[in-house]
Amino acid sequence: MKAEILATGDEILTGAVIDSNSAYIAQKLEEAGIEVVRHGCVGDDVEAIAAILKEISTRADMAVVTGGLGPTLDDITAEAAARAAGVELVFDREAMSCIENFLKTQGRDVIALNKKQAMLPEGAECLFNSVGTAPGFVLRIGRCVFFFLPGVPSEMRRMLSDGVLPWIDKLQKGERSFSLVKTISTFGLTEASVNERLAGLTEKFSGIKLGLRARFPVIYVKLYVRGKDKKRADILLEKALEFVFNKIGECAFSADGESMETVVGSLLRREKATIAVAESCTGGLISHLLTNVPGSSDYFFFSGVTYSNKAKIKVLGVSEATLKKYGAVHEETAKEMADGARRIAGATYGISTSGIAGPGGGTNEKPVGTVCIGIATADSVEAYRLNFQFNERLRNKIIFAITAFDLLRQKLLKHKGKASETH
Amino acid sequence: MKAEILATGDEILTGAVIDSNSAYIAQKLEEAGIEVVRHGCVGDDVEAIAAILKEISTRADMAVVTGGLGPTLDDITAEAAARAAGVELVFDREAMSCIENFLKTQGRDVIALNKKQAMLPEGAECLFNSVGTAPGFVLRIGRCVFFFLPGVPSEMRRMLSDGVLPWIDKLQKGERSFSLVKTISTFGLTEASVNERLAGLTEKFSGIKLGLRARFPVIYVKLYVRGKDKKRADILLEKALEFVFNKIGECAFSADGESMETVVGSLLRREKATIAVAESCTGGLISHLLTNVPGSSDYFFFSGVTYSNKAKIKVLGVSEATLKKYGAVHEETAKEMADGARRIAGATYGISTSGIAGPGGGTNEKPVGTVCIGIATADSVEAYRLNFQFNERLRNKIIFAITAFDLLRQKLLKHKGKASETH
Helix, strand or coil: CEEEEEEECHHHHCCCCCCCHHHHHHHHHHHCCCEEEEEEEECCCHHHHHHHHHHHHHHCCEEEEECCCCCCCCCCHHHHHHHHHCCCEEECHHHHHHHHHHHHHCCCCCCHHHHHCCEEECCCEEECCCCCCCCEEEEEECCEEEEEECCCHHHHHHHHHHHHHHHHHHHHHHHCCEEEEEEEEEECCCHHHHHHHCCCHHHHCCCEEEEEEEECCEEEEEEEEEECCHHHHHHHHHHHHHHHHHHHHHHEEECCCCCHHHHHHHHHHHCCCCEEEEECCCCCHHHHHHHHCCCHHHCEEEEEEECCHHHHHHHHCCCHHHHHHHCCCCHHHHHHHHHHHHHHHCCCEEEEEEECCCCCCCCCCCCCCEEEEEEECCCCEEEEEEECCCCCHHHHHHHHHHHHHHHHHHHHHHHHCCHHHHC | CEEEEEEECHHHHCCCCCCCHHHHHHHHHHHCCCEEEEEEEECCCHHHHHHHHHHHHHHCCEEEEECCCCCCCCCCHHHHHHHHHCCCEEECHHHHHHHHHHHHHCCCCCCHHHHHHCEEECCCEEECCCCCCCCEEEEEECCEEEEEECCCHHHHHHHHHHHHHHHHHHHHHHHCCEEEEEEEEEECCCHHHHHHHCCCHHHHCCCEEEEEEEECCEEEEEEEEEECCHHHHHHHHHHHHHHHHHHHHHHEEECCCCCHHHHHHHHHHHCCCCEEEEECCCCCHHHHHHHHCCCHHHCEEEEEEECCHHHHHHHHCCCHHHHHHHCCCCHHHHHHHHHHHHHHHCCCEEEEEEECCCCCCCCCCCCCCEEEEEEECCCCEEEEEEECCCCCHHHHHHHHHHHHHHHHHHHHHHHHCCHHHHC
16 A cells, blocks of 8 residues: 655644654554555645645545644645545544543533634545544545545554554454564764665665765665565574674664763673763763763763863872873873773763864864864773764764773673673 | 745655755755745655656755755665756766765775766756865756755755855846844744734834744844845844834844854853853753854853762862762752852853753652752852753753753843843
């Protein structure tokens, strides 16, 4: 079954609101084994909506349409649907009692505007809305079964699961297929080189579809499989996953699409280790990411965001001599920062960053994009100097932070002596 | 001029990624006086992309297409465009040198896959990409001028402003109507109550279009005006702006759509004041936001992200007795944290947060969503206790951080004695 999704509304068309409904609906339909082939969006305009409904009715087996079912004047989706189907709007008793019931639970009265919401295209079947006044409806136009839902995300979601998905099960009868997806998170390779390394994958594993998705600076490898035999698909996916890990090597850090900070957190937790951070150029981002993970207080103790040299000396115990001799952006300073944070907090590991995020502050020797990263343990302190060329303050902060996490991750993996621990 | 927007990519079609590009493009086109009439999305499928390009070419005057310009095999937009236009892909020297130049700045070599990116439809004109390898291109198909841009938001945004918008200016020639937009940032009111307070605005100022846009937890009020007489429009906009500030009061913190951290930074700078932070539940987010603003090192000295009580005592000098008597989440603790950070860093202001971001850690007395915020100056230390009901860790961190900024902002404004300073 091929499906399309249509969002209606000026607020989406003009970009005032980002359409999150269509992505949600697409996911749910894909999970139900329906192939989504197109999304669309038009404004609050009867002609425009009717036109696109007609187009869809010649292409798709089913469609989900959101928006324009409210009580106000610019809610005109039912009228457009009637026009596309070549029928009239008629008063629907079931829709009216659905509206009355909902208003009753809210202690509110039915007003004239609500009655408009009970006018559905002739032949439509009402879809119950338990969380709002706007009833949805199902209507066949041409070869396509249309499900019309409100645009309010919470109402749409509820009606999709209560009303639409069971209906789809019926439409699919015994023929139901399913789709599986696996996401591998990678860091350290460009999209092009991930792709190059995975050349031959789709030929080797027929039935697997490959997709890459970049969310700076992480590249996600997505493996999709669709079919009727779930067991066979599971085995295929498992083998393709192994192929990916072999090709990507230690740049692959999660087989479940996890974030870098989640993976580092899990490794720390597994080792019963704790962490303290000293941040200069990352300005708190490392700690922010670490503490986005629920339960991170088990292993994260302290971060000193020391933007001024005075704070580096006073809080982290960096020596004035080191700062004078080498400057703030230097491996030696990074080492003392990492070690200082670790000692103060009594943590297993200390990591630090000192660098130049830009746009100002660069020199010939230390251009914008330079970062020194320190990692301290009870036994050793190491530091690395790297340079990135993103030329944008926030991007630099992000790449500095994720690189620091990745260096710690590699260390934690070596410590366990098993590079396969993340899988 | 009528425009359409098309997003391509399986990740968007299947709902793995929410398409934020189309909304962004729609806004920019609307601001340039272009009428956006439809959005669409199809997957990484040459036939499907070519088909929808052909449809658009019969309806629209211009179109912006995103995605599928990368170096990998599933990047097939150029091929689809060539097919829709009935031309061949040809090697484009300008595109190749654009790719080479970018890779050079990254210290990377051109690989075979990059050469694929220089194959453009015959007759296409290359659009320079200064922030990635994928050059875009402009191609006329039928009556429609298509702008093809990469799907990576940062690259798309840069190329839209550098390449597409100037081109559109040329397309519009003398007939150009213009559109102005003004964005007021507000914090502390719900979208519904902002809407309620601004009732009557569009009737009072005929020609002004009002849009609200929520980007948690800030509600942006957008005022649009479109026309040919710029002077008249400027005056109208100025009057409508005044109306908005009168109705929203001190919840409006910027007339230029600035972020809260930018406004707080400007106020600190104007006062030649400096700041230090002590963060518990916000986990580094306050410092991260402060340091996202270029030049923030002029006024931001230090943040102690003290997740453990030990760090609160050792680094910030919070007294053990206070922690024992009141606990970590308490006004008294917040006061000592703010004052400690301020003293250590020698800053004008100290602000602190201690609270429960969740999902765990809540009690009956201090449920998830509770935060204590301290503000210290040389003369005084204040603390506030608030509770929010967002029930999501990251949302709680964000609302805690922005609330702390807002309390400081109000203090800075009162200090200057002029509430109009932000305008």
